[in-house]
Amino acid sequence: MGLIMRTIVWKDENSVGVKELDQQHKEVIIFLNHMFEIFEGQLNPDLLNELLIKLDQYAKNHFATEEGLLEKYKYHDKEAHIREHNIYRNKIITLRQELDSNDKRAIEDTLEFLADWWMGHIQGCDKEYTRYLNNCGVF
Template identity: 35%
Template sequence: MSILTWKDEYSVGVRIIDNEHKQLIAMINKAYDSVEKMEEEKVLLELVDEMRKYAMTHFATEEKLMEIHNYPETAEQKKQHNDFMIKAASSDNMLSSDNGAVDPIKVFKYLADWLRGHIMGTDKKLGIFLNEKGIK
């Protein structure tokens, strides 16, 4: 069972960014499902790897658009992206060295908080800016 489904309110108005954000929702649902099935330890390693790959691809997309269009809040956006990358990398490193060192619930909560805080706030502003530049 999914905890989240894509809603128009999640959209930033830029198709490529929205499509990549849908991947994040899929990760959150995967995390939720694993907790419901009591399989979170089994799913955690795969989820952290997905987080890392998602971050590399998605942040590159956003940062390229910001650079091309001279987005005035690029530095803050990149800082937030870097924080996500650090979280994903540190979780990945801890899992590689000691499987019990990462609390699955904290990783899952981090993803949900990222959706609420970054996408619904920071990325919405970026979407408005890009829409004004004619990017849909």
């Protein structure tokens, strides 16, 4: 079984306690799982690049929502959180460039990175603001 067979399952403990952000996170997971299904039988770098563009647009919207809340409620670690988003953005640019090589490993590495980054970010960096935003009345 390759990395592409991976399925991400949303669990209640992944919740960041903010309904809008949880919904966006769930939608990202659905999109990632859809990407894994698409690449189950074929490794098409052009298609993956097209899907990365869509995911990138979704990520931009999500990051804007999240960063807007952190700014509005003066979250103390906002800058570090934004740096994490910027690391993701830069990595996606690099991965898209590597996809031009039509290398199966580059495609699998891209899919693995996406799954690991999103789940690690949600369960780590995003969970850190949960109590703070909830204490500010954001649910």
